[in-house]
Amino acid sequence: MYKYPVYQPALIGKEQEYVLDCLQSNWISSKGEYIGRFEEAFAASLKIKHATSVCNGTVALHLAMLALGIGPGDEVITPTLTYIASVNSISYVGATPVFCDSEKSTWQMDPALIEGKITKNTKAILVVHLYGQATNMAEVMQLAKKHGLFVIEDCAEAIGTKFLGKAVGTFGDISTFSFFGNKTITTGEGGMVVTNDETLFERCKHFKGQGLAKHREYWHDVVGYNFRMTNIAAAIGLAQLENLSYFVEEKQRVADTYIKNIDLSKYEYQERQTDRFHTYWMFSILVKNAEDREGLRAHLKMNKIETRPLFYPVHTMPMYSQRFQRHIVAEDLGWRGINLPSYPALLDEQIVEICQILNSYGN
Known part of the structure; x- marks a missing residue:
């Protein structure tokens, strides 16, 4: 046993109250009021239009790739100094990760090296805000605009982090967060995908819910996934977000x-x-x-x-x-x-x- 573990969550708010409410109402799975409440509160906290919850941060990244239509033959530029899930999400969809080195001063992906990595096959830049520090999003977005690339922000470790006074996760086309037990706010396991783009938001909801068609019961029109968060996890997340x-x-x-x-x-x-x-x-x-x-x-x-x-x-x-x-x-x-x-x-x-x-x- 460690006297000082590297991390432990702080469950100091209404987590127990909200979870007990789920249990008493029998809404414990992927439907229930806390899912919507958590998503809406999370989007509001970032000042972004849309947020959709998922069962962990890794599938949040996978879902972002799917929503953008990234696949075989595409390349995604990503920092090599990151947790493995960031890069694996590129491989999940059959695309190729193209690694980029870090800045000494910030430990983040070096924007000065990105342009040299761009080819005719480059589809996106995956930014990772490592250990709570922000990447230079002004330079990343300038390059993305110049070359017509998507930008994905992996904010798993950076909820609350800002660049030039603006929350990370609100610069790119689509962004992801993790709520694992060692993150700044936790749901035990969980994640969130956020975007200002209505179409990307609808695609995320479509893919994460087994590809269920919107206007026909039990009719599936794409190969979907079960990436949904439970109401209990969302209840914990809402209580955490309040603190x-x-x-x-x-x-x-x-x-x-x-x-x-x-x-x-x-x-x-x-x-x-x-x-x-x-x-x-x-x-x-x-x-x-x-x-x-x-x-x-x-x-x-x-x-x-x-x-x-x-x-x-x-x-x-x-x-x-x-x-x-x-x-x-x-x-x-x-x-x-x-x-x-x-x-x-x-x-x-x-x-x-x-x-x-x-x-x-x-x-």
Whole structure:
């Protein structure tokens, strides 16, 4: 058992009340009032027109690909430094991921490298707002407009994150969110697809509900999927969303306390940028040398502090490494990075203790 797990959800609102209401009403599956309430409240929180709930963040990405009509022969440019689900969603529809390196300063996909990746087969750019930081959406959208490309935003780790004062998830053609148990708000398992485009919204609803025709009962006119969220999950999500501002504020406090107490002669961290609001889903550091990382993680584990490695660049994984590539910044970050405990209930004095143990390594 860890004294300080890397993450734990904060169920501090009306989760129990809303779930009990579902149970008492017998609306526990993919119909019920909380689904609509959660979708409407989520869209309103982003100031976007449409939101449709799904059963997890991975299928949210898959659904976005389906709605855009991306398929075999198409290429999608994506960061290599991301969670595997981002890239797998491209493969699910038979398209080809084209990997892009990261910026040293932000750890996000480097927009300066995107244009060199565009070919006649490029259909979309998949942006991932990694660890609560925002990608430079001004440059991404400019390139997409210039070349007639779709933009998908993967905001699984970035609810509440902003670029130039505007919420991520509202720049692209379609965007996705995850509500897994370690996300800023959770439904246990769950996700959301959002868009300002009415046609994309209708296509998402069509595909996620088994391809059921709109005006004929039990008639299916496309090969659909069962990607629907349950009413119970939506009830939890609505209660969580009601406390989003509190969770984001606590994330800022956790990050600030780490920054004040870690030894910056030993470690780097993912810094805030003046043009964006970083929500610090995970507070992450870099060791000086890649060979030091596992020793530090073992030291922290011995002191009952759980950590995670930064995501390994996807182009280095067996199923995506058939063609040798180098993405130097992503590889460097991936080999040196560690996620530290980052949950809202973590007290300042506990973070100070973690930092003391962190700073003592190698002394």
